[in-house]
Amino acid sequence: MEETEQLFAYFNELMDTGAYIKLKEELNDENPVNLAEYFEELTAEKQLFIFRLLTKDMAAEVFSYMDNDTQEHIVHSITDREVRNIVDEMFLDDTVDFLEEAPANLVKKVLRNTDAETRALINRFLNYPENSAGSLMTIEFVKLHGAMTVEEAMRQIKLTGTDKETIYTCYVINDYRKLIGVVPLRTLICAKDEERVQDLMEEDVVSVCTTDDQEEVAHIFKKYNWMALPVTDKEERLVGIITVDDIVDVIDQETTEDMEKMAALLPSDEEYLKTPVLKLAKNRIVWLCVLMISGTLSSMVISRYDALLASTVVLSSFITIITGTGGNAGSQASTMIIRGMALGEIQVKDALRVIWKELRVGLICGVILGAVNMLRLTLFSSDTGFLVDLTVSLSMAAVVVLSKSIGCILPILAKVLKVDPAMMAGPVISTLVDALALMIYFHIASLLLF
């Protein structure tokens, strides 16, 4: 990203030396994504100054790439007339009436750039559930009719193409706006002028419904490597399309959500640095409390064996190493299963294969860890005694097998129960494993030491 920094330095220089005409020229020639980044580095006053050097359509485009703060600042500072100009250029108005008419690609960009509350409002008004195909789609796409010749189709694309989000995949509809086919621009270009669209189009079209979840949409894109996917309403009329570049954002968003759940966090759409401390604390305290209280289970197990611990205090020094290893072993298994399910590589029907696999992996890891531990204790802590060493090592092996099994079963079970498998990750697994691991440990200790 050093190139953009050089660019920004150049702009700053032009600004400082008063070369405003040159600056205006250079700015309007620049990539709008880079310009939006430039705004983030400017003081509030300079932001406004630079913004006013942009042409109407450049201003609108740059605006759509800016971060919230800059957008808010700009809208806050400019005149109503200027706001109207941007909104006109972006096909967007603050009024929902207008949003309903506006091209969806900009709606989407605004949705992405508004706070959660506003987004929820807009989404409700647009009647599409959040994170649904409807909220992702754009309504600016190329519609053709089957009876058109290639020449007619190309003429229409030429005429209307500049306002469309993509012209590279064209959709064929009948008189009732029902989707009947899809034809890539590539096919039209390589075809003869007099051929008919209906003879060139692919009739077997995969489409999604406005209410489908974005995760499902992402799965279809990944499977077929498409550039765009048509969206239909309940009556199978074509209402919009989703393009692959938006799917990239969806994938990131879904993965972040999974990771947050896996780390016992309430998922949040906001960037870390822009989230207030109280909100961050709120997203964390819920699970921390639940897990802490669940941890009482382990305390109870330990309390039950206090006589054992009082007589052989050294046993307590291995508590964390056993629960820790169990937690780690379980997290490894659950992470692989959760990720495999998210990528569609593991299905519920694979449950038995998975469990059988984890049992064997658990056995191998358990035996090795037990052996390493036995060796370590024998060599380096001679004061513990053979039976304690054996207790710890046997427990270690048993706990690893158990943890791997629990780690693979719980995410699958969650899926069966229609709970997000990502919930059954490290922290939850560890808390559960802790109590069981201690029971195994103390039980083996009771058997061997008394």
Added chain:
Amino acid sequence: MEETEQLFAYFNELMDTGAYIKLKEELNDENPVNLAEYFEELTAEKQLFIFRLLTKDMAAEVFSYMDNDTQEHIVHSITDREVRNIVDEMFLDDTVDFLEEAPANLVKKVLRNTDAETRALINRFLNYPENSAGSLMTIEFVKLHGAMTVEEAMRQIKLTGTDKETIYTCYVINDYRKLIGVVPLRTLICAKDEERVQDLMEEDVVSVCTTDDQEEVAHIFKKYNWMALPVTDKEERLVGIITVDDIVDVIDQETTEDMEKMAALLPSDEEYLKTPVLKLAKNRIVWLCVLMISGTLSSMVISRYDALLASTVVLSSFITIITGTGGNAGSQASTMIIRGMALGEIQVKDALRVIWKELRVGLICGVILGAVNMLRLTLFSSDTGFLVDLTVSLSMAAVVVLSKSIGCILPILAKVLKVDPAMMAGPVISTLVDALALMIYFHIASLLLF
């Protein structure tokens, strides 16, 4: 996915009833991705039978979507002539993908059946580092010259377009094959026939080098929402392009790798169900061993306080609840920071802001957890005594603050030291926090109880 199952049942029925002509027709009309999935369900003999019903180009396309095992079986079974047909039809990057995974005898069989030129190209591709831009790119793209008119350019695209991976972004080169501009097909289509490509092209082209890492490439795609990105060699000559559909796979792959590292697993490209048990065990045992041995630290801390524990056995029952909560609090913080850095939302320069944020979040969470714990102990375990309750609750609060701080500092520190921040996640943080948490706990206990 029920639709595809119905489809497969239909194919099977046609095959069983001997309706081969109908079957051939239906197969060649089907989506190649679905067909590739169908192959995975067939026996080896039937795979070959079905494969030979496909037309040349369909066979090549289906082949490129198959999993490794099926590909290998097919190449192994078909004649040299058939191999030649497939390789001729396939995009070069798909051939290379296959060769990278294939056993040597099959590699030989394929290379034997390609012309010298393709073979030279393949060899060059095989030399690009794994996960580099060079290994991702395709060489089938549209090259134009600046002096061409739009009419000439469109004619060239029409003539050569069917063999190109994408025709929607065209690249302009000079006589030395240096990249000088980029022009979307959209611009060409909406322009007048006599306009020159050099007047329409965008000269300010972002490109990557063959040796750049794929993660960097993915970042550029995400930032600019592009459909394709040009790849140049060290001499800045245009050698290939990368298309966005390949980036979707890269993003998934990089995220999986991050998640695996975060769960203390050695990262692996293979699908879980296809990975042998021994390989799975190997990927896990390394970190399990390292963490188990690091866990000795906690054991040492506990041993040091054995007199304290012997006199107040009840203290040991809170060990896991304190270390567990610390681990969870630390994992939450580190997950947010690791993900934020992976998405480019958090930079090293934000370190102080992050630490200040986590300190405050830690304080809020710590105080709440301490209070809840105090309440819980006072109400439900009256036998522990006020001072023990206070010890546990104070420790809880202090441990949470400490864990949050460590959880946010370590990933940033890793980044500074050029280590992957994903290493500094749950398991490593927990192991470290365990020892420190116990020191805090026993220290407070010593102060309050004696």
